[in-house]
Amino acid sequence: MRKSIRRRLLAGTAVLFLVVAAVVADRVTAWLVAGRLADRVACATGVSRPSVELSGFPVLPQVVGGRLDRIRVGVVGARAGGLHVDRVDAELRDVRTGDGPARIGDAAVAVLVGYEALPAEAAGRALRYRYAGGLLGIDTQMAAVPVTLLVRPTLDGGRLNLTPIEVEVFGVRRPAGKLLDRLGGGPDLGRALPALPADLSYRSVAATADGLLVRVEGHDLTLPAAGGRAGARCGGA
Numbered sequence: 001m002r003k004s005i006r007r008r009l010l011a012g013t014a015v016l017f018l019v020v021a022a023v024v025a026d027r028v029t030a031w032l033v034a035g036r037l038a039d040r041v042a043c044a045t046g047v048s049r050p051s052v053e054l055s056g057f058p059v060l061p062q063v064v065g066g067r068l069d070r071i072r073v074g075v076v077g078a079r080a081g082g083l084h085v086d087r088v089d090a091e092l093r094d095v096r097t098g099d100g101p102a103r104i105g106d107a108a109v110a111v112l113v114g115y116e117a118l119p120a121e122a123a124g125r126a127l128r129y130r131y132a133g134g135l136l137g138i139d140t141q142m143a144a145v146p147v148t149l150l151v152r153p154t155l156d157g158g159r160l161n162l163t164p165i166e167v168e169v170f171g172v173r174r175p176a177g178k179l180l181d182r183l184g185g186g187p188d189l190g191r192a193l194p195a196l197p198a199d200l201s202y203r204s205v206a207a208t209a210d211g212l213l214v215r216v217e218g219h220d221l222t223l224p225a226a227g228g229r230a231g232a233r234c235g236g237a
Contacts, residue, residue: 102223114211136207162189
């Protein structure tokens with residue numbers, strides 16, 4: 001009886017060891033592949049080395065098959081078309097890897113642009129930006145009067161529009177239209193956004209406590225095997 005119990009315990013321990021070893025091996029594989037993908041993204045795009053996280057378990061069959069279900073990528077501090085970006089977070093789905101270009105089925109990208117990166121003046125007027133309860137507040141002066149322009153940012157293709165919908169003067173909010181005309185007209189605060197690669201498009205923009213959050217989406221994308229650093233060969237994943 002004791003021998004039977006001992007054998008069962010040994011068998012159970014062996015199975016537990018194999019399960020733990022398989023999980024550890026899978027996590028190590030995920031870590032190694034994430035590191036190679038981070039290097040490849042940095043090489044192909046010219047940005048600083050991003051954080052990369054592979055989702056789903058187990059990862060090993062995905063790696064062997066060259067098709068990853070979902071990858072999260074994060075980049076802190078980057079420049080796009082002369083615009084400083086605080087952070088970029090991307091979720092990539094159905095990523096097919098290999099020695100050539102990587103293929104991405106779907107991409108959802110969130111780009112955070114801090115308020116300090118927006119223009120500090122327009123038409124000779126100093127501008128200061130802040131979050132105002134779901135709207136973008138722009139503090140400035142018009143006709144020597146301190147005002148806050150309250151804006152709901154919108155996108156028109158690749159252009160960011162910042163058209164005031166309300167004006168706050170001495171703590172009182174009023175519709176922007178005629179009041180702006182009496183104050184000499186509102187400044188044009190819109191600007192063209194950086195051009196996106198093919199198959200990526202701007203989807204939405206919103207004011208947040210940390211800055212403007214711009215969302216980008218794309219389908220059937222290609223990450224080249226050579227990239228932003230003097231056409232360097234970036235290799236496979």
